[in-house]
Amino acid sequence: LKLQTGVPTPNLALAEKFYKTHLYEANKTLEPILDLYNFKSQIPAWKFELFAAILVGDLGRGEHKGADLINHEVKSALNNTDFEYQYHCKSWKEKLHDDCRVDHVFISYEAGVAELDVRLVAGKVLAPQFLSWEAALETAYTGNQPNSRFRKRISFKTVKEEGQMLLQIKAGKLFQESLLL
16 A cells, blocks of 8 residues: 555545455455354454545544544444444543534445445434434433443434445445545
C-alpha cells in the first residue's frame, strides 16, 4: 500500500487495495487454519475501521471514547444482521452525543468477506433512535449496581432503507462504487 502524506481524503483505490490485502486475501490465507482448529473467522473491528477511514477520508480518534473516527462511527456485521452499539458506564453520554453528530459507516459482509457492502447513514437520521435509548442508559448506569455495558442495535433493515451505498464488492472484486466518492 502506498500512503500519501497530508490530510486524508476519500481514496477508493487505496481502500480497494486495503480490502484485497488485509481483509480478503488475509482471510483466505487464514481460513484453512481456522477450520482445522475449529475457529470462526471474524475480522477485527479495527481493520474495518481503518478500511472505512481510508474509504471516507477520515482519521481515527486515538481514544476509546466517542465515535471510532473523528467524523464517523463504523459498524460491521454479517450480511442481513443488525449492528450493535455498546455504551460504557463512564463514557456513555459522550458516545451517545457523538452518535447523533457523526455519520455512520455500516459494513455488511458475507463470511470470508468476498461479498461486502458499505453504506453511509447520516447521524441526524439516526439521532431519534439514539436519543430514544437515553432514558434506558440513564437507568442502566445509576443505582447501587450499575451495568458495565449497555447494548442496543440498529436494524439491518433501517441501514438498508436509510443508507447511501458507498461501495459494493462481489466475488472479491469492486462491483459498485457510489457517486459520493
